[in-house]
Amino acid sequence: KAGVTQTPRYLIKTRGQQVTLSCSPISGHRSVSWYQQTPGQGLQFLFEYFSETQRNKGNFPGRFSGRQFSNSRSEMNVSTLELGDSALYLCASSLGTGPNSPLHFGNGTRLTVT
Amino acid sequence: DAKTTQPPSMDCAEGRAANLPCNHSTISGNEYVYWYRQIHSQGPQYIIHGLKNNETNEMASLIITEDRKSSTLILPHATLRDTAVYYCIVRPDTAGTALIFGKGTTLSVSS
Numbered sequence: 001k002a003g004v005t006q007t008p009r010y011l012i013k014t015r016g017q018q019v020t021l022s023c024s025p026i027s028g029h030r031s032v033s034w035y036q037q038t039p040g041q042g043l044q045f046l047f048e049y050f051s052e053t054q055r056n057k058g059n060f061p062g063r064f065s066g067r068q069f070s071n072s073r074s075e076m077n078v079s080t081l082e083l084g085d086s087a088l089y090l091c092a093s094s095l096g097t098g099p100n101s102p103l104h105f106g107n108g109t110r111l112t113v114t
Numbered sequence: 115d116a117k118t119t120q121p122p123s124m125d126c127a128e129g130r131a132a133n134l135p136c137n138h139s140t141i142s143g144n145e146y147v148y149w150y151r152q153i154h155s156q157g158p159q160y161i162i163h164g165l166k167n168n169e170t171n172e173m174a175s176l177i178i179t180e181d182r183k184s185s186t187l188i189l190p191h192a193t194l195r196d197t198a199v200y201y202c203i204v205r206p207d208t209a210g211t212a213l214i215f216g217k218g219t220t221l222s223v224s225s
Contacts (some may be wrong), residue, residue, distance in 0.1 A: 004157075033211040041156070043201075043215035057212045090157050092211065099146045099207040101163075105157035 004106035018079040025093030032074040037088040117204040120219045131188040136202030139183045151198040
């Protein structure tokens with residue numbers, strides 16, 4: 001079974017621009033979550049989608065948004081990029097959202113903002 | 115804040131068992147213990163999880179104490195490829211998929 005696929009793998013953007021990252025979950029998985037990883041803050045939860053609905057959101061500004069499509073694929077968008085948005089963005093999928101349903105992570109998109 | 119406490123680093127000789135401890139003294143009865151690891155520049159890899167009973171899969175074993183206040187992840191025969199940061203996470207049943215990652219334990223396996 002193919003794992004979680006994230007595209008692109010690397011991205012360089014300029015401050016003020018916007019960016020869209022894509023995530024394809026494991027086949028059959030209906031839940032998709034997004035995380036940000038930085039050296040200073042570690043891994044932090046961004047948001048969670050299930051059946052095209054955002055069910056939970058972390059403590060991030062409104063510049064960070066996401067959506068999920070009917071085929072469970074998900075995208076996240078960051079508008080008006082800041083230097084501090086440089087990070088590894090990770091997508092994870094799971095069969096459900098319950099605590100007995102493990103998350104499986106992709107290898108992330110490394111975003112550099114200059 | 116993470117509800118777990120792990121040592122910052124551990125060393126293990128190749129071929130020996132690696133025993134990674136985790137304290138979660140405030141764990142509630144319906145919260146699961148999860149273990150992930152992250153090798154540099156890759157996403158976290160799911161290892162194992164459990165609620166009350168000990169668990170074993172092809173990667174590792176998870177030993178949870180009877181009072182559930184601590185657990186140990188056991189890699190039975192560590193290899194160089196097991197060098198990674200290991201995260202112990204307590205996952206509540208009300209938080210959906212919002213995992214709280216701490217700083218984890220950096221395991222270094224050497225030959």
